[in-house]
Amino acid sequence: MMEQLAKAWQDVLNKRGFEYGLPSDVSTHGFAIDNLITTLHYFMALLFVGWGIYLVYCLVRFREREGHTADVAPQHFSLPKYLEIGVVIFEACLLVFFSYPVWAKLKTDFPDRETSLVVRITAEQFAWNIHYPGKDGKFGKTNIDLIDGTNPVGLDREDPNGKDDIVSINQFNVPVGKPVIVELGAKDVIHGFFLPNARVKHDAIPGMVFPLWFETKETGKFEIACAQLCGVGHYRMKGYFNVLTQEEYDNWILEEEEALKEEGA
Amino acid sequence: MSHHEMPFWKKYIFSTDHKVIGLQYGITATFFLLFGFFLMILMRWQLAYPGVEIPLIGKALTETGALTPELYNALGAMHGTIMIFLGVVPMGVGAFGNYLVPLQVGACDMAFPKLNMMSYWVYFVGGVIMMMSFLMPGGAAASGWTSYPPLSVISNNAQTVWLLSMVFLITSSLLGSVNTIVTAIQLRAKGLNFMRWPIHVWAQVTTAFLLLLAFPPLEGAAILQLADRVFGSSFFLPSGLVVSGEKLGVAGGGNPLLWQHLFWFLAHPEVYVLILPAVGVVCEIVTTNCRKPFYGYKTMVYSILFLGFMSFVVWAHHMFMTGMGVTLSSFFQATTMIISIPSVIILTTILLTLWGASIRFTVPMLFAMAFLPMFAIGGLTGLPLGLTASDIHLHDTYYVIGHFHYVVAPGTLFALMGGVYYWYPKFSGRHMNEFLGKLHFWVSFVAINFVFMPMFLMGSKGVSRRMYDQTQYSYGASTQSWNVVMSTAAFVLLLAQIPFIWNMFTAWKTGKKVQNDNPWEATTLEWAASSPPPHENFPTPVEVYRNPYSYSATTRKVLPQFIPQEG
Incomplete structure (x- = not known):
C-alpha cells in the first residue's frame, strides 16, 4: 500500500501525469470543434477576468471603513446593457457560424x-x-x-x-x-x-x-x-x-x- | 393566540411549526450532505490510488479493502442521488424555504401546516429507504443518479429500492412546493404587494413552480421503470436485447430514450431548483452587507422568472449525443444560449449592487462574495457544453463534472452555508463564532477550487466520467496526478467542515447573544419577528410600508419594510 502511495506522490512531485488541453486530432473535421472550444474559452476567460477585476476593485474600494458611507441614491448604469447585448450577439455568432455548420456537416453531409x-x-x-x-x-x-x-x-x-x-x-x-x-x-x-x-x-x-x-x-x-x-x-x-x-x-x-x-x- | 405547553414530541418531532420543520429539514439535509461527501471521499481515494486498500475502514467494506468496480458504481450513483435529492434540494427548498418564506411574507405559519409536516416525514421516509438500499444483496443502486435504462432495468435489486425512494422524495417535494406557493401568495402581510417581495421569496416561489411542474413527469417515469423491473413491462426496453450473450426475455418494443426525455424534463429544471434558492440567499446577504438598495430589483425578478420559464425548454441539451438531428439540436442549442442571458443578468445585477456600497466583510458576506466568481465559472463552462459541436468532445467527460459541481458545490452550497451564518441569529438568537466561520471559509474556498478546477483540465483531455480507474487509458494515465491533488484537496475540504459543524452546534447554547432582533440591520420582514421567533411568528400582524432594501436618502440609514416612517 505505502509503495503505491509513494509512487503516486513521486509522480506528483516530479510533475508527471499533469497533462491538460485537447488531445491530438487526426480527423478532418476536428479543427472546427477545436477552434470552437478554443474561441469559447478565450471568451469565457475575457468575461471572467473582466468580472473578477471589477469584483476585486469593488471589494477594495467600497470596503466599510471610517468616513465612508454607502451611496444609497438610485443608480442607473447603461454600460451593462451594452455588454449584455454584446454577449447576445457573440453567442448568436457562435451558434450560426460555428456550431450549426459543424453539426449540419456531420449529421447530413455524409460521404458517398x-x-x-x-x-x-x-x-x-x-x-x-x-x-x-x-x-x-x-x-x-x-x-x-x-x-x-x-x-x-x-x-x-x-x-x-x-x-x-x-x-x-x-x-x-x-x-x-x-x-x-x-x-x-x-x-x-x-x-x-x-x-x-x-x-x-x-x-x-x-x-x-x-x-x-x-x-x-x-x-x-x-x-x-x-x-x-x-x-x-x-x-x-x-x-x-x-x-x-x-x-x-x-x-x-x-x-x-x-x-x-x-x-x- | 396563546398556546399551551405542548409535549416534547409534538413540539420538536411531529411539529407543524414551519420553523421547527425548517430546522428538521436543515439538520437532516446536513447529515445527508456530509454522508454524500463521505461517499465521495471513498471514491476519491480509489481515483487517486487505484486498487489501494482504504485506510482504517477499507476492510469493513470489501474483502481486499480496496473499492471494487461494483461498489464504486454504487457509491457514484448514491453520491449523486443523495447530494441532489436528499441534500441540496432539502437544504435550499426544505430548510431555507420553509423557515424563511412565511417569515418574509409576514405569515404566522405555512398555509397548510399539516401538509408541511407530512412533506418532511415523507422526505424522511424516502431518505431512510434510500439508505436501506445499501443493505440490499449486491449493494446499492449502481446505474448513476440518472438511472438510464436498459442498464438500470437489468441491474441489481437495489434499483427497485432506489425507484421507490424516489417516489417518496418526489411526493415530498410536490407537497412542499404547493405549500410554498400558496403561503407566499395568500398569506402576504398587509401592504406586501408582489413587487415588495424580497428576492429570496421570488426565488423560492419560482423554484416551487419548477418543482410542481417538472417533478410529476419523473414520478411517472420512475413508476414506469418500476413496472419494467417488477411487472415485466417494456416501456424502456427495445426488442432484441442480448445481455452477456443471452437473449433477454422481455416483450420489447420500448425505447430507452423515452426515459432520458422524461428524466431530463425534470432534471434540467432541477438544476435551477438547486441554484435559485441560493441566488435568493446571496441577494439578501449582499444587499444587507452593502448597506444600500439592491441594484435592479425588477430586472432581477424578471430574470428569475424568465430563467424559470426557460428551464423547461432546454432539457435535450443533455442528449446531444443520442442521435439528435439538425432541427431539434438547433432548437435546443438556441434555447440553451438564451438561458445564459438571464444568468448573466443575475450575476451582473448582484455585482452592480457592490458599486458605491460600504461592504461589511462578515462571514456570510465572504461566502456570498466567493459564490459570485465560482458560480460564474460554473455558468461559463456550460457554454461549450451547450453547443453541439464543442459538446462532441466534452460530453460525458470530467469537464461536465467540473461544470455542474462549480454550479452546485462552490455555487449553491457556498451560498447556503453563507445563509446559515446569516440567519443563524434568527434561528437561535445567537451569532456563530466569527473566527471559526472565517477559518471554515478560507480553507474551504481554497480547497474546493483544487477539487474542481483540475476536472476541466482532465475533461479537455477526454477522460470519461464515472470511471473506476482511468489509468486504463493512455490519456487517463497522463492526467492521473490531477486525481491525487484533487483527492487530497477533497480531504482537506472535509476537514474544513469540522469547525463549521462544531460552530453550528455549540453556538446554539454558547454563541454571542444578538443585541436586538435585527442584528444585521436588514430590511426584510423576518427581522420584524423576535430572534428566535415565537410560535406563530408575529404576536401582532405586521404591516409593510415600502419596498425591500430601502435606505433613507437623507440619513442614509436603513429603512426596514416593517417600520412605519422615517425617524
Missing part, C-alpha cells in the same frame, strides 16, 4: 458510401464489435439467435453476403484518408462510442442504429473509450483505434481473410 469504408460497430458489455463488410462491400445478415462466444454480432455465415465479412473485437482499423461511415448500435445497454483523437462521440443505444462518419488525415494508434456508464466494466471497455496506411490496412484485411478461410476449411 461507394467510396467510403462502411463498418458496423455494435457495443456490448464490455467490448466493441467491429463488423467489416468484406470484399463484396455488403454486410451479411445478422440474427440475434446466432450470437455466441465466437460470433458476437450473430453474423449468418450461410448468407452469401456474409461469407467474407470480418468481425473484429476491440480492434478498429481504418485506412488513412478514406472517409469512414460507422453504423453504431448496441446489444444490451447504452454505451458511449468515443474516439478522443478523432473528435467522434456518439451514444450507442440498443434498439437503434445511428450512422456517423469521419475522415482521418494522419496515421497513428489510439484508443476507443466508453463515455457512457454501462456497468461494472465501464472503465475497462477500451478498444483500439488504429489509423493505418492503405498498405497496412490492405495487409490486415488479407490476414483476416486468410484466417477466415482456415476457419472455414
Whole structure:
C-alpha cells in the first residue's frame, strides 16, 4: 500500500501525469470543434477576468471603513446593457457560424458510401464489435439467435453476403484518408462510442442504429473509450483505434481473410 | 393566540411549526450532505490510488479493502442521488424555504401546516429507504443518479429500492412546493404587494413552480421503470436485447430514450431548483452587507422568472449525443444560449449592487462574495457544453463534472452555508463564532477550487466520467496526478467542515447573544419577528410600508419594510 502511495506522490512531485488541453486530432473535421472550444474559452476567460477585476476593485474600494458611507441614491448604469447585448450577439455568432455548420456537416453531409469504408460497430458489455463488410462491400445478415462466444454480432455465415465479412473485437482499423461511415448500435445497454483523437462521440443505444462518419488525415494508434456508464466494466471497455496506411490496412484485411478461410476449411 | 405547553414530541418531532420543520429539514439535509461527501471521499481515494486498500475502514467494506468496480458504481450513483435529492434540494427548498418564506411574507405559519409536516416525514421516509438500499444483496443502486435504462432495468435489486425512494422524495417535494406557493401568495402581510417581495421569496416561489411542474413527469417515469423491473413491462426496453450473450426475455418494443426525455424534463429544471434558492440567499446577504438598495430589483425578478420559464425548454441539451438531428439540436442549442442571458443578468445585477456600497466583510458576506466568481465559472463552462459541436468532445467527460459541481458545490452550497451564518441569529438568537466561520471559509474556498478546477483540465483531455480507474487509458494515465491533488484537496475540504459543524452546534447554547432582533440591520420582514421567533411568528400582524432594501436618502440609514416612517 505505502509503495503505491509513494509512487503516486513521486509522480506528483516530479510533475508527471499533469497533462491538460485537447488531445491530438487526426480527423478532418476536428479543427472546427477545436477552434470552437478554443474561441469559447478565450471568451469565457475575457468575461471572467473582466468580472473578477471589477469584483476585486469593488471589494477594495467600497470596503466599510471610517468616513465612508454607502451611496444609497438610485443608480442607473447603461454600460451593462451594452455588454449584455454584446454577449447576445457573440453567442448568436457562435451558434450560426460555428456550431450549426459543424453539426449540419456531420449529421447530413455524409460521404458517398461507394467510396467510403462502411463498418458496423455494435457495443456490448464490455467490448466493441467491429463488423467489416468484406470484399463484396455488403454486410451479411445478422440474427440475434446466432450470437455466441465466437460470433458476437450473430453474423449468418450461410448468407452469401456474409461469407467474407470480418468481425473484429476491440480492434478498429481504418485506412488513412478514406472517409469512414460507422453504423453504431448496441446489444444490451447504452454505451458511449468515443474516439478522443478523432473528435467522434456518439451514444450507442440498443434498439437503434445511428450512422456517423469521419475522415482521418494522419496515421497513428489510439484508443476507443466508453463515455457512457454501462456497468461494472465501464472503465475497462477500451478498444483500439488504429489509423493505418492503405498498405497496412490492405495487409490486415488479407490476414483476416486468410484466417477466415482456415476457419472455414 | 396563546398556546399551551405542548409535549416534547409534538413540539420538536411531529411539529407543524414551519420553523421547527425548517430546522428538521436543515439538520437532516446536513447529515445527508456530509454522508454524500463521505461517499465521495471513498471514491476519491480509489481515483487517486487505484486498487489501494482504504485506510482504517477499507476492510469493513470489501474483502481486499480496496473499492471494487461494483461498489464504486454504487457509491457514484448514491453520491449523486443523495447530494441532489436528499441534500441540496432539502437544504435550499426544505430548510431555507420553509423557515424563511412565511417569515418574509409576514405569515404566522405555512398555509397548510399539516401538509408541511407530512412533506418532511415523507422526505424522511424516502431518505431512510434510500439508505436501506445499501443493505440490499449486491449493494446499492449502481446505474448513476440518472438511472438510464436498459442498464438500470437489468441491474441489481437495489434499483427497485432506489425507484421507490424516489417516489417518496418526489411526493415530498410536490407537497412542499404547493405549500410554498400558496403561503407566499395568500398569506402576504398587509401592504406586501408582489413587487415588495424580497428576492429570496421570488426565488423560492419560482423554484416551487419548477418543482410542481417538472417533478410529476419523473414520478411517472420512475413508476414506469418500476413496472419494467417488477411487472415485466417494456416501456424502456427495445426488442432484441442480448445481455452477456443471452437473449433477454422481455416483450420489447420500448425505447430507452423515452426515459432520458422524461428524466431530463425534470432534471434540467432541477438544476435551477438547486441554484435559485441560493441566488435568493446571496441577494439578501449582499444587499444587507452593502448597506444600500439592491441594484435592479425588477430586472432581477424578471430574470428569475424568465430563467424559470426557460428551464423547461432546454432539457435535450443533455442528449446531444443520442442521435439528435439538425432541427431539434438547433432548437435546443438556441434555447440553451438564451438561458445564459438571464444568468448573466443575475450575476451582473448582484455585482452592480457592490458599486458605491460600504461592504461589511462578515462571514456570510465572504461566502456570498466567493459564490459570485465560482458560480460564474460554473455558468461559463456550460457554454461549450451547450453547443453541439464543442459538446462532441466534452460530453460525458470530467469537464461536465467540473461544470455542474462549480454550479452546485462552490455555487449553491457556498451560498447556503453563507445563509446559515446569516440567519443563524434568527434561528437561535445567537451569532456563530466569527473566527471559526472565517477559518471554515478560507480553507474551504481554497480547497474546493483544487477539487474542481483540475476536472476541466482532465475533461479537455477526454477522460470519461464515472470511471473506476482511468489509468486504463493512455490519456487517463497522463492526467492521473490531477486525481491525487484533487483527492487530497477533497480531504482537506472535509476537514474544513469540522469547525463549521462544531460552530453550528455549540453556538446554539454558547454563541454571542444578538443585541436586538435585527442584528444585521436588514430590511426584510423576518427581522420584524423576535430572534428566535415565537410560535406563530408575529404576536401582532405586521404591516409593510415600502419596498425591500430601502435606505433613507437623507440619513442614509436603513429603512426596514416593517417600520412605519422615517425617524
